[in-house]
Amino acid sequence: MRVAFVLGTTSGGTGRHVRMLAEGLVRRGHQVAVIGPRSVEEQFSYGRAGARFAAVAVSDRPHPANDLRTVLAIRRLTWDADVVHAHGLRAGALAALGKRGGASAVLGKRGGASAVLGRRGGARLVVTLHNALTTGGFVGRVYGVLERIVARRADHVLVVSPDLGAGMARLGARDVRTAVVPAPGLRPAARTPGQVRDELGAGDRPVLLTIARLAQQKGLETLLDVAAGPWPSGQPLFVVAGDGPLRGVLQSRIQAENLPVVLLGNRDDVPDLLGAAVALVMPSRWEGQPLTLREALMSGTPAIASDVGGIPEILGDAGILVPPGDVEALRRAVQALIVPGAAETLAAAAARRGREMPGEDDAVESVLAVYGGQDPKDD
Template sequence: MRVAFVLGTTSGGTGRHVRMLTEGLVRRGHQVLVLGPRSVEEQFSYAGAGAGFVEVAVSDRPHPRNDLRAVLAISRLTRDADVVHAHGLRAGALAALGRRRGLLAVTLHNALTASGFVGFVYGALERIVARRVDRVLVVSPDLGERMTRLGARDVRAAVVPAPPLRPAKRTPQEVRDELRAGERPILLTIARLAQQKGLETLLDVAAGPWEDMAARPLFVVAGEGPRRAELERRIQGEGLPVTLAGNRDDIPDLLGAATAVFTATRWEGQPLSIREALMAGKPVIATSVGGIPEIVGDAGILVPYGDVRGLRTAVRTLLTEPGAAETLAAAASRRGREMPDGDAAVESVLRVYDREDPTG
């Protein structure tokens, strides 16, 4: 089978997911071609996984001239493909407009959050994907419901595994010493410092009040992004118990030291951070949005987005209610063991690629 992947600019989970699918398909004897910006090849090395790679400028913002060039390139480069599988809304719409033959699948990894003119354009792209694509894969039930309403004929849940979690290299106490946590519990957030991640809500939660100030949790945020300066000003101005730890390559070490993983995000599909938390046996306190409830199950406490009091109460419950942390940690370990692996994801897309598959 000849499979062509199309993707846009990405530095995270989407790029890793396509790399994992590429490795699995090549290992099974299929021919894979990846089309996307040069930056994704430099970061994820699809050629190193056995695929062909051709640079196609799929940008993350609407640009009529560049988009036309991308459509023409996709049409030309995929004319012999049995399957074209695009990842992301813009890549999916461009692939749909450039389609010649073969089955067309699109995986939607994110929800539409933009407003104004950009939101209008992205709404139009959603309708193109819904009406022109053979099979739409989604990372959360709400995305599936939206695409069905827009007219998609075959909508399925995407299987997105987490990569194996490497062993920690440092002891929890060494990490606690680095973070100057003392005896306080650590609530770890792994997130880009961006608007979608609800970090202003995290700061509201951290502000308390906490009855026992000596034992109030330390919120540690691992990640970088455009909102760092704004967050730092508030943390310092209000003396909040929050540490912005920057981009880290020692996430397993941080997880080992954490009491729980905390996220106040506005929306997520199948976040790697929560899957890593479960594989590390850590409870989760999170907003009940997107695909998070499906992943967490009984391994955490879920609260509506923006409910500061509810999130703070969840933290208190986890830290002070007898047996709560231990019960949730045991559930997290169980769910972590149940997470799908790379082979499950590859077998899932092979079923998607089968035109005779009746499960859609």
């Protein structure tokens, strides 16, 4: 089978997910091409996974002239594909607009012979939606149009949360299924919890860990509101790993109000941080199937998280769900969990949930079933 992935600019989970699928398909003998901005190849090295890469600008904002060029390029590069699998709403809509017609394209050579993606005539179009829009206005209206394009033209829509699936079904999508998004295996911690706590300057305070891009979707202003207290039973230390556009605003408030919050920036020692934390805290406005939550569960770390998107299905009984943006509910959940011994039962549940998480083979077999048109009731 000849599969062409289409994706836009990404620095995180979407890019890693496509890399994982590409590797799994190549390992099973399928021919794979990846189409997207040059930056994603530089970061995720799809060529090293055995896929052919074609650089095409898929921006994260509408631009009529550029979008037309992108649609024509996708049409040309995927004319002979058996399956076109786009990731993200923008990439999905552009791939849908380029679904029919066009000229065949050679994406590279292997062993001296031209390697052309698949058959003439229209490929099966699969679109995976990884995120929901959490802002309105003009951008919200534009993305509403893109949703309708995907719902009407995609053969299959894969979603990372039930709310995304319900929205696509309302718009008339013909086949909506749950995407299987595994977390990579978590490496062992390199340091003891005590060593990490010493580095953080935690002292006797319980550590609450947040791993997030410092952006609007993650609801970090709610975390700072919670950190401001009051804390009648002792103040915890809130630690945030990650970077992003809101770092300056968040840091200014932390300093102005002397909040017990430390912004660590991007880190490569997540297992160490999870080992030192009482719980992972996710105050997000929306999440699909967050890899950080899966990693926490695999490490046996419970979570306090917003009751949004795909979080409830992943978390199960291994943590506490709170309404998004509800400062008092989040504070009460933290206070309940930092009482000595309170987190032990949830930690056991987290470890069990972690063992139940799907793996990479499950994800690859799942998309192959979709590519082959297998009815989900037959899975």
